Amino acid sequence: MTTSTNHASVRTPRRGILILAFLVYLVLLAWVVLWKLEVPWVGAAAGLARPFKLVPFVASGDAGASAPTEVLINLVLFVPFGLFLGALAPTWTWWKAAGVLLGTSLALELAQHLISTGSFDTTDLIVNTSGGLIGYGVFAALRRRFGPRTPVVAARACLTITALALVAVVAFVASPLHYGPQRDVVVQRH
Secondary structure, three states, X not given: OOOOOOHHHOOOOOHHHHHHHHHHHHHHHXXXXXXXXXXXXXXXXXXXXXXXXXXXXXOEOOEOOOOHHHHHHHHHHXXXXXXXXXXXXXXXXXXXXXXXXXXXXXXXXXXXXXXXXXXXXXXXXXXXXXXXXXXXXXXXXXXXHHHHHHHHHHHHHHHHHHHHHHHHHHHHHHOOOOOOOOOOOOOOOO
């Protein structure tokens, strides 16, 4: 009897399950970014020309600087994205992952701007992409630490993150906390 571990006997979650978990994560991410876990809606200014906040991290025009808490939340929300990219496309270079992260963040920013549930902010583009790159870096660290066991470890981490995200979303939706704007209140500026 040998004491060595047979790596072939270690069960890797099927790729289909990992892809399903990634899709669930993406749906939750879109729901958080676009509607702050509220019932999906379209704002009154949808389709109207509204300014874009192009100068990151500072107040510009009518838009104030992003709150530090909001920046941190955006960063953390995108970390799993990078980890999923590493697990699903382990041969990608970091810049290819960065392109996908930036493209996804850009699509979400444009969507929330167009449906008037938020505004386009370059701070979010930078922070979201950075969060995803941190997650991709976590995958690289896992690869150095676990070698051939990386797919198993990364897949289990991704599945655990998705399960915890689902539990957190259910708890938030069931709680009295709400962070979306009150759509029944009209604000007039003078």
